Amino acid sequence: MGALTSTSRCILVICQRLLHENYNVWNIDKVRNLFSEDVAKRILETPLVSSVHEDKVVWEEERNECYSVKSGYKLAMCYIIGNDTYHVAGNWNGIWKAQVPHKTHHLLWRLCRGCLPTRYRNVWNIDKVRNLFSEDVAKRILETPLVSSVHEDKVVWEEERNECYSVKSGYKLAMCYIIGNDTYHVAGNWNGIWKAQVPHKTHHLLWRLCRGCLPTRYRLLERRLECTLNCPVCDEEIEDELHIFFRCAVARDSWCAAGLSSVLHNAAYQQINAMDRIFAVCSNESNDTAGRVTMLLWCIWHNRNDKLWNDNVQMPRQIGRYVFDAWNDWYSVHKLQSNSVSGTTEADLVRWEKPVLGWVKCNVDVAFVSGSGRTSVELCFRDNSCQFMVGKTQWRQTVISSVEGEA
Template sequence: MGGGKEWVLFWKHHVAGNWNGIWKAQAPHKARHLLWRLCRGCLPTRYRLLERRVECNLNCPVCDVEIEDEIHIFFMCAVARDSWCAAGLSSVLHNDAYQQSNAMDRIFAMCSNESSDIVGRVAMLLWCIWQNRNDKLWNDNVQTPRQIGRYAFDAWSDWYSVHKLQSNSESRTTEAGLVRWEKPALSWVKCNVDVALVPGSRRTSVRLCFRNNRGQVMAGLTQWQQTMMSSGEGEG
């Protein structure tokens, strides 16, 4: 009987949805975890707190105009909407396919229709919106929508570039014919170049490393190029 009760309890709390789409999103774990909490109804918005019988002011801490629920703080608040635009995601926000009445259905719809990169950018933006809300609530600090959107984009781009480099490095080490770095000839310097393309950003990340004939690092450089180019062009 005990096992049967546990089985019923499990399915009672199961929520159907595209959970794999959340965990496959190309974003830091903290951002994907926020999506999970949002879809599980775990974020302590003021409306959610009232549902849990916690007495509090219902107005949004950021705009102080509307009731703060998940839809308002992430999708309808003027600051949030302008942040989507600043992050280059306004077309996702206004997409007719993502106008469901609750945040969970909107997130699941995005996970089903958008690439894992776009879902990752959305996750990072929502995380930044939530952090800004908390900073305003507890510290009375607030950022402009442009600051929120640009930080979300830059933070995601930096994470994506590092993640891509790590993935490429791991895949290379598993190849049967592993190509190892070789020292240059005496009095020569070798420059290794790696390029990462960030989809949808029209930016390219370029990294260079200079080493001498003893394999010692002499100099390095990391920079963003404000243009899109192929791997061959970037490395050239």
């Protein structure tokens, strides 16, 4: 039956009096007189409330309007397949293509859908898993914990094999985070600092200086630590990195006494902060000159601390002389050691080798003290994991040859 137009509905509402006295039966004569034959026919075919004698449940999926299990299952499957909530991602085609009986396909489907029944919920059915999969795959499946099999939560530190926190692994993790975080990165020629020919303690001083970690009085005030701001050496200006190393009168005289005044007054090294000046010196000067400058900065800082804590201050010429002698001594020893190491071949090096599992190795050495008539013996025992077990030393009032001692 066709639907009424909006105009017909309006006319129908206005003409409610066309209904019979019992109200729920059309007044056929009035309807036919008011509307055309086609519209009147459609109106009269429209059932009114009282003409529907009894409400009933209708199942639209069957022709006879009665529910059946088959049609209900089909409707449920259409809903489940079209709903992402019930979708399980995976290689389902691989399951259906497996060359196995259909009942095995069904079992795999139930397993992947989480429908495989067990006696207890969330516990693997060991027999069925081992029958379905290879030994290696079954082992990995059974090792996977289920929710109810985890009786108690615990804190696990994944950086250690024993899952327990250690300061060493915590430090490594923190360093990886800091190095990979641009927030803590300071741009500059850091390779030039590390290549400077100086002792390691002076490298550390430059690193602290360029990272803004040197505890000058101005830096301490920035960290909300109340203190006087005047330089403890000259007591004239505010002590910051630029003043204590480059502008203080004692520091400038120390540069001249160390023979580095040309570097101090070089127009290329007049940046507004100490960090940029140091990076520029390490980039443009040779490793030797950069090493002398670094040693001078360390001596200036050492003199400042000596004045602050011990009230002992050195003259600029003393600082300059110490820089010259200390760097030359270090460089001579370092160069001698480098030549000695480079002249040693790999074949000349004797390395200790650990014993096999279940064995203990004993290393013995002897020492001869000329003129004493004594021979000392040392013993050291280690296991196959290189762990020290026990050691012993003793001496005897006898003299043996080196051949006997090394035998």
